[in-house]
Amino acid sequence: MLWDEKLVEENAKTKNPLGEGRVITYTQALQEALVLKLKQDSRVFLLGQGVDDPGGMFGVTRGLKEMFGAKRVFDTPVSEEGMTGICTGAAMTGMRPVYFHNRPDFLLLAFNQLVNHASKIHYMDAGKTSVPLVIWSAIGRGWGSGPQHSQAIQGLLLSVPGLKIVMPSTPYDAKGLLLGAIEDNNPVIIIEHRWLMKQQGVVPEGIYTIPFGKGVYRRRGEHLTIVGTSQTLQLALAAIDQLKAEEGITADVIDLRTVKPLDEAIIFESLAKTGKLLVVDTGWAMGGVCAEVGCLVAEKAFHLLKAPIRRIGLPDAPSPAGYTLEQFYYPTDVTIAQTIKEMVRGK
Amino acid sequence: MIKYQYRGKGPEHLLALARNHERAQLLALFFTMLRIRMIEEAVESRYHEDQMKTPIHLAIGQEAVSAGYSAALEPSDYVFCGHRTHACYLAKGGDLKAMFSEFFCRANGCAGSRGGSMHLLDKSVGMMGSSAIVAGAIPLATGSALSSYLKDEKRVTTVFLGDAAVEEGVMWESLNFALLKKLPIVYVCENNYYSVCSPIEYRQPPVEICKKAEGFGALSFSVDGNNVLEMYEIAQRAVAHAREKGPVFIEAHTYRWRGHHGSGDDSHTGYRDVQELALWQSQDPVLMMKQVMYSLGYLDEASERVMREKIELEIDAAFEHAIHSANPVKEDLCKFVYSEGDTHVVG
Incomplete structure (x- = not known):
């Protein structure tokens, strides 16, 4: 096992879940949020490089294509700017895309669509169009990922009006914040961390959301x-x-x-x-x-x-x-x- | 030196095509073009007053592209475009009062004074978005077509782009994805040979733009963009193909009579030959169609005067409306940075 995965595994074992209730992993919590929303809202669809591959985004999207079909859960061309704009256009016209990236570093290819387009459209047409878009990525620290596969770029996006930036730290929050992000009418960037993915925690079943802007x-x-x-x-x-x-x-x-x-x-x-x-x-x-x-x-x-x-x-x-x-x-x-x-x- | 020749078949061909169309249709196409021309000239004539504090990009000389193409669309179809928005907006049914108010930076402008001339947005007529970043609207439009595909709608999305847009990677990222999913979209490239002052030969090797799209697998057409009927007929085929089968790419050859932005011709600055402009002006799309209408007996001096007076009245009323409309107030500044409600329901 890779050194950092071993570390993550150990952390997951030694951390006792807090409180009473059903204990699941971080990735299970995220997948549960996606399943709930895909079932509840026909406007929701998932895409990203490798969402339907064996890895399935750290396991978060594994099996969802089989459950919901290739039309709503699909792999994409390696075209980050194009796909970000395509998601934005889909969101502008009534859909609710959830676009996955294995690493936030790849979002740097999409800054034109994120900063010049997705975040500004609601403002530019005086509130008539909204962009309910979720962009998910996980910081890839460790394993020698290096300068272009382990960056945490939230600071670069912090000053952009129109964006929301979500950074969960527990399985409970990961699910509640993802549900909230999908329900939100704005472009929401979720920046996860690879080292949290195997954490366990108490996570309620069903839909619940955590309000944004409340620590x-x-x-x-x-x-x-x-x-x-x-x-x-x-x-x-x-x-x-x-x-x-x-x-x-x-x-x-x-x-x-x-x-x-x-x-x-x-x-x-x-x-x-x-x-x-x-x-x-x-x-x-x-x-x-x-x-x-x-x-x-x-x-x-x-x-x-x-x-x-x-x-x-x-x-x-x-x-x-x-x-x-x-x-x-x-x-x-x-x-x-x-x-x-x-x-x-x-x- | 004339770098770019008119390559179309001229007025005789327009007349030949006109014989296959009904009088009402021909009158409507001529009216749309004449209206765009007169509106653009009226804006230009008042631009020096500096009351329209917005960088205008006039479409004079290119009217046949928007007019001919948009006549093939259903009202429920969507359109996106780049920074040269006026003709596109008007041909799709945009409201002139709202457009002029936007130019005059009024609160009741079609984008609430947040967009200006480069961002004329009006969802009520399917004018969904425009981008001042070259090629920026192309993925947005592709995303709109993705929405139609996901919703099993028959709506076609069209994006108007310039010749420089095909120098951006996102053009090909978008076309690649649209072809992959067989999306209902038409890419209309208005090749006017210049990006600001840079001639196309400094920017692209001599391969026809429509051939590049063909190489990706798109059904592609090369059209005389100064021939409104050629434009209209190809648009009908393209829109029908897009609605049923998938993406189409149209390269429309045309020419910009004015500078890249602002009023007046800038040929004297030396980037293009005044003789080249004169050559293209001799193939005036509006005048060519007018002559065809006269020779078919569908228009005479009296009926043309009625038409012009109608447009003049509309222009005067729209200027009056814009001049006397209220400016935005300070409280408007930070409105619509974020979307609160579920506002993206579109017609």
Whole structure:
């Protein structure tokens, strides 16, 4: 087994599901959302490079072509810009496409359609046309995926009006946010993380949606506020759980769930108590989610701060392919814990 | 030096074709062309007043393409186009008052002053979208055709594109997909030989554009775009084929009398020979059709005057409407960035 898949497997086993109820995996939760929507809404269709291949998008779309037919679940030509525009045109005329990519890196080929078209059409025709389009991709960190197969590009899209950006961190959220994305009338980008795919968690059956722009507390604590999403939030939780056990350090850990729209209120609410902010993100620290949250707090909640804002994102460098360099590149629960300790001790 | 010769068969051929059509149909086609010509000239004559604060791209000289083609469409068919929108919008039944209001940046413009001349959108007449990014609307239109395929509708989508659009990869990505799924779409390339000031010989090797599309497997036609009846007849075949069997590509040869944008001819800047313009003006699509109508006895000075007066009245009323309409207010600025309700139900 590949080193990173082994790691993901171990994480999945050692993490106990929280609460009572039916426990399924992250990919099962995602597939369940798709099945529910394909059954409920004839406007929904799925497409993407390899949605019907044996891999089936980490298993998320596996078997769906057999269930719903090749007309509604289909493989595409390797034409990211074209297919993004085609999905946009289909959404403009009454359909609800869910377009899958194995990696967010491939979305960079589609920026013209995403940024110049899909996100602007509703505005440009004064609200008469909407674009209910979901674009799903999973950050491909690990396995030596390297500079063009492991990027987290949410920061590049954050400033584009008209887009929504969703970054789930649990199976429950993955399903509820995907259901919400399909029901949403706007272009929604879902950025998953490959390392979360085997996680298990309590997931209710049936349709439920999680509102966009509403963060949630994953931990409540005293010493600082940690804000983040997706896999980095899981690292932050591991770090704070260990620090609590070892040193009694506690934090409010806020999962934003969606980075656009962004829940400002929950951040300010927590900061009013803790006065210290750490932002973590899977993407580059510069100009991305870390930078935006930091700037927002400096602009609107400076009076709540007792210490400088800290951010943990990726360094201002491409993601390396090699194993050793990767270890230096990515934050870990250990490096996050180190930063937390510095912040709490006032260093 | 004349680089691009008129390659059509001239007025005799137009007259020969006219004998196969009914008087009412011929009058309607002539009226559509004359209306576009007079509207474009009226816009041009007032453009220097700087009240229409929008970059216009006039279709003078190219009227036969939109007029002849759109006559073959059903009202429920959809049309997309590039930045040269006026003729396309008017031929599809667009509202002149809403168009002028858009030019005057009024709140009641067809795009609520968010689009301007390059984005005349009106879903009520099937004018679904236009893009100011070369080739940008091509995948959108292809997606619209995908909707029809998924919904088992007989609706045909047409996209008007320029000769430079075939230099964009997304043109071929879209055609490839449309042919793969046999989508009901017609790609109408208006080859006017210049992209802004760049002649086609600097941009493409000497292979006919329709041959490139043919190479992809599309049923392709090369048409005299200054001959409204040739355009109309090919359009009828193309639309019928698209409705039942799949994609069609039409290359219509025509010529832009004005500069790329703004008012007036810009040949004096040296990128094209004034003799070349004069040559194409001698094959004026509107005048050619007028002469045919006269020689068939379907039009005389009196009936032409009635026609012109009707159009003049419409133009005057539309200018009055636009001039006296209200500007948008500050509160309008951030409206329609996101779609809230389910607004994409279309006729």
